[in-house]
Amino acid sequence: MNGHNACIVVEDLWFQYTEEIVALRGINLEIPDGAFVAVLGQNGSGKTTLVKHFNGLLKPTRGRVTVYGQDTATLPVGRLARTVGYVFQNPDHQIFCPTTREEIEFGPRNLDLPPEEVERRTEEALEYFGLTKHADDPPALLGFGLRRKITIAAVYAMRPQIFILDEPTTGLDWRSSMDMLRLVQDLHRAGHTILLITHDMKIAAEFSELCLVLRDGEVLLFDDTRSVFRQSDVLRQSQIEPPQILLLAKRMASLGMPDDVLTVREFCDAYVALRRSR
């Protein structure tokens, strides 16, 4: 990833939970500023452990993590929260306020912003995520999809440059997942760096620019999404199957189909082009 301005630099990162459990083993990587990165790997591969180093929730056992040049080991989580927004996997681990509005206000208030700025950011977050009509509802009683949206809106209101989303589509139906991911994509288009932990290869293929694949606490692959999914043999080492549409295209390679399509749209375009050429 050399040649880009890196927002996160990881140098020889090791992390041990206990003497026996080594979660990360000598990770080296640079996350380019403004990138959309899908973090992939099977359960226990170290995805969440790695990203928790980016906002200082975990401190390296060995090695160094810097965010915009600042060593995360020397900064409190609250300070890093201004730059790195972390949306946890389970919204119930975050929600505690009597209304959605107060839930979203919580983060900006912790940043000691003036009341009018807190209000402005809260209203903007409510509108951006389509939550205005639920602003006075108790968030804990809303449906799972809405609770998930609230947690992202709550982090959005803090205006971090980097968003880390830990499996944001788990438990959501396809339409809700797509709605959610389009909002995330809009954040990316607005210049934010996105790190998305996911087990859904279709989502990774469709939305991310880069894929970081972890296996047993080590980086297996870190490259642009198309290159990563082309290496299906390497991916299998991490129990990852490329998206079905790519597998179908590979099977049709003898007919002249390109073997690196990532989305259904790309497949259709390639198929139409193929038919026309014949």
Place this chain on the structure above:
Amino acid sequence: MAFTSDLYVERESWVHEMDPRVKVIYVACGVCAVLLFHNIFFMMLALLASHLLIFTAGVPRDRVTWVWKQMIPINILIPSLITLFYPQGPVLFQFLFLKFTLLAALRGVALALRLDAIAFIVFLWIFTTDQTKIIRSFVRLGLPFNAGLVLAISLRYIPTFAGLFTTVSEAQQARALDLSRGNFIQRLRQYIPILVAMIISALRTADKLSKALESRALGARGSKRTYFRDIAFRPVDYIYLSGAFLIFAAAVYLRFVLGVGTDLVNPLP
């Protein structure tokens, strides 16, 4: 903490293989024996004995460290409060109305050590007995099955809620909640977002768990419960049981007939 679902440590040791009912009796005898004595050296002895048993059972060191971490507040609060508010014997020095005495400090330490010893005796039992056997042992000792299940579930959820506290705390800190800011009262208030989120999560978990148990026919009427794995006494368990009663009888004899261990510092009468 790396373990979040169950405190039980699967190993093959003589403690693991002991009949769970005998272990319950050992816990009861052990706790009563510790309560009989007041001497600080006896407390240390009980603590040492419980540690030896834990290590012979193959319980990893990080579990022992975890128990000590849970005991930190008790080990700080009890000696401090007793030293500050329950002065006994000659006064070493005085600050305003607070009198510092060596006897009170030692009494506080002895009491904390007693609670540590009790905790380790109980955790030895929990670390070496799986939930099913805990329930079976209580039921075979006469407890209704549902009550045994409630007890087992409570024990099983201790590490789950400890893990939940960590996760919720991380989630709120990621929203710039600073738990170290302000004076004591302000810091306590910072914990409100964590506690409320934990209560909501705990209620959801309880609701889901009760539905899961009901859907697996817990409490079904008109049928007698059968057990896939039952527990049975082996000849060696009778020897262990005799050992438990002998230790308890010896403790009673030492304490009430010979008067050993009544003094805080001097172990002999």
